[in-house]
Amino acid sequence: MxxxxxxxxxxxxxxxxxxxxxxxxxxxxxxxxxxxxxxxxxxxxxxxxxxxxxxxxxxxxxxxxxxxxxxxxxxxxxxxxxxxxxxxxxxxxxxxxxxxxxxxxxxxxxxxxxxKRILTDFAVDHGYLHLKAGGFTFDDGAATLLVGPNAGGKTVFLTQACLDGARFLTNTHALVRDGEAHAVPSAVRVRRAPQFERLIEEHGLTPHLESGDFVAAPELLFAGAPSDSGRVRNIVITDFSPGRPGGFARITAEQAGLFLGLFSDGVVNYGLKDDLLDHHGGDLDAFTATLAGLRAQLTTLVEGARCYRANVDMLDPLVRKTVLAELRA
Incomplete structure (x- = not known):
């Protein structure tokens, strides 16, 4: 150039x-x-x-x-x-x-x-899964990954867990291999709310691409240094909807795998299939072998974790205490 x-x-x-x-x-x-x-x-x-x-x-x-x-x-x-x-x-x-x-x-x-493209290319070249997921760890280093649909409450769940003593792991992306989730350090999306007004003004936070929100480094929001990695103990599908019956319950690995395949897999979720094919130089054999490998890795991940679905209000102190106690156990 x-x-x-x-x-x-x-x-x-x-x-x-x-x-x-x-x-x-x-x-x-x-x-x-x-x-x-x-x-x-x-x-x-x-x-x-x-x-x-x-x-x-x-x-x-x-x-x-x-x-x-x-x-x-x-x-x-x-x-x-x-x-x-x-x-x-x-x-x-x-x-x-x-x-x-x-x-x-x-x-x-x-x-x-x-x-997203760089993370996906890196993941397939080095044997990782690139997942759209938030996450936190507990004192023993075990990680909880949060996945779900847009506006399903992942950020609220993550924020409340970290304000209640968990260590921030990642906000949006995770690279996972052999059951270990590795953080992708990034800023956290902050919605304009009374508890964040002072933070927004004092630090002159940059507006998020989507109107009305801002971005802040996790160190500004939570005590302690973020974790770089953690062994995946829990996978939680968050889909907060007050209009439906609430609850926090175990689900099967098969259910979790099917959900993550659509809502968390980086290639599928971000529409990167054509980019991945380009990454393989159009080689169909290499491309499909990669896809098969990613599917096998995802199956192994969910089978090795406790999987939950959550329609819970993490802003409720009693609910939050109960949920985090289960995830810590």
Missing amino acids: GALPVRSTRLVDLNLLSVRISSNLEAFDAYAYFSREAPAGTEPDHEIVCVDLDRDPYDPEVLRGLCDRTLRAKRFRSGYYLNHIFGDPAYLVTEGRRSYVFGRRLERTVWPYFV
Whole structure:
């Protein structure tokens, strides 16, 4: 690509891997989604270079000629990034472990797309499962993973557990292998509420991509350092809905596996099947072997854990005490 204007950069630590993010903006909102920096001198596993076209204009015709010929690059040019995240047309250029993206408000591509893609590629290359999951650990190091549909109460469950003595593990992503869940350090989504108003103002928290919320490092919210990993003892499917019968109950490994296959598997949940096929160079045998391996890993994970479904109000102190006592046991 040659020399590009870079006015800020950050080397972020994602625990098992690191990523260098650079921008032609002095202040780039994407940095706020990462809670930990990698040590100086760390060789990044991937690099992302974001060029805002309002700051440094480039000829769209030239950019179109440089773009990847993948489905993802085509979608970027239409302004569709991943899942429900849209924006201006963006131009994606990949050179090995370095990705370039040209467009506007490119913070909408870094955490929503690039991080998910990088984690998924890393996972399949190193024998991990990439799961959409929150999680916390107890004093004995055992981990509880939280999965569920959007707006199912994962963040409330996680926050209340951590405010009640559990150690924060991860907010959104986990890399799991051989029953061990490894955190992906990131900021936590904070909703504007009375208990967070002072925090939002004092620390000038960055607004979340979705209006009305903010992002904060977990160290600002919870006592003690976050955990980097934990052996998975519990998997909890959270689906809080006051209009339905409540409860906290064990479910079978088969039920949990079927649910996680749709709501937690990184490839399925984030719509990365075409990206994964590209990662395998279009090799159908390698692609399907990877999928079979991921399915087997997921089955082993749920069979080795206690699995629960939860329709509980974790803001209720008595309910919270009962639920956490069961998970600690």
